[in-house]
Amino acid sequence: MSPSWRARLMPSGINYRANIYGLKKLGVTHVISVSAVGSLREDMRPLDVVLPSQFFDRTDGRRSTFFGGGIAAHISFADPVCATVSEVLAKACEAVQVNCHRGGIYVCMEGPAFSTKAESNTYRAWGMDVIGMTNLQEAKLAREAEICYATMAMVTDYDCWHPDHDAVTVNQIIDYLNRNAENAQKIIRWAVRRMPKERTCKCGSALEHAIITDRKKIPPRAKKKLWLLVGKYLK
Numbered sequence: 001m002s003p004s005w006r007a008r009l010m011p012s013g014i015n016y017r018a019n020i021y022g023l024k025k026l027g028v029t030h031v032i033s034v035s036a037v038g039s040l041r042e043d044m045r046p047l048d049v050v051l052p053s054q055f056f057d058r059t060d061g062r063r064s065t066f067f068g069g070g071i072a073a074h075i076s077f078a079d080p081v082c083a084t085v086s087e088v089l090a091k092a093c094e095a096v097q098v099n100c101h102r103g104g105i106y107v108c109m110e111g112p113a114f115s116t117k118a119e120s121n122t123y124r125a126w127g128m129d130v131i132g133m134t135n136l137q138e139a140k141l142a143r144e145a146e147i148c149y150a151t152m153a154m155v156t157d158y159d160c161w162h163p164d165h166d167a168v169t170v171n172q173i174i175d176y177l178n179r180n181a182e183n184a185q186k187i188i189r190w191a192v193r194r195m196p197k198e199r200t201c202k203c204g205s206a207l208e209h210a211i212i213t214d215r216k217k218i219p220p221r222a223k224k225k226l227w228l229l230v231g232k233y234l235k
Contacts (some may be wrong), residue, residue: 011133019140038128038159050153052106070222085150092190104129108136120161152182
């Protein structure tokens with residue numbers, strides 16, 4: 001495997017923009033993100049599902065916007081998760097009998113190494129709930145693409161703050177990952193069938209008041225590049 005491919009397998013090397021843009025081009029309107037996370041709270045146990053309502057960014061230099069190059073846009077990101085999708089997921093968890101925590105803060109770290117104990121305990125002191133490496137950029141880009149987005153965070157282990165952390169074996173974590181994958185499939189099957197066809201949230205018009213560049217001064221090249229996202233506002 002070449003060095004470039006190895007880099008792309010790292011959380012910081014994922015082409016989040018290409019993924020979200022591709023989904024937008026396919027006509028996707030809702031994204032359910034499934035990711036493994038470490039728990040920063042005693043009551044959020046392995047095999048639980050957490051539906052975060054907030055994100056906290058601890059990454060460095062990742063590309064998390066489609067804009068620039070002649071078009072400036074500032075989306076509202078105070079509430080980064082689509083409440084409609086999250087609510088459907090909560091009901092799905094209840095229906096398939098998977099323990100679910102509504103709300104919470106997902107801290108997105110750079111990786112690929114896990115936290116030090118000092119970092120883990122600091123995040124706990126800050127009030128963070130779960131920790132992962134991927135979702136923050138996805139959420140921002142989905143909002144720019146006017147796609148409804150919610151995270152289904154599947155707890156695989158307690159982060160290194162927990163006194164029993166060192167007792168957890170690789171086999172246990174793999175077992176939790178497999179069982180979480182089975183639970184995720186059940187939840188998604190239930191949720192997809194019951195996702196509202198009509199969107200009443202604000203996700204579908206996130207760019208309506210976000211583009212601040214004078215329309216007459218947007219370069220043709222920039223228009224062409226981002227027409228899929230902004231075309232309806234530039235006609």
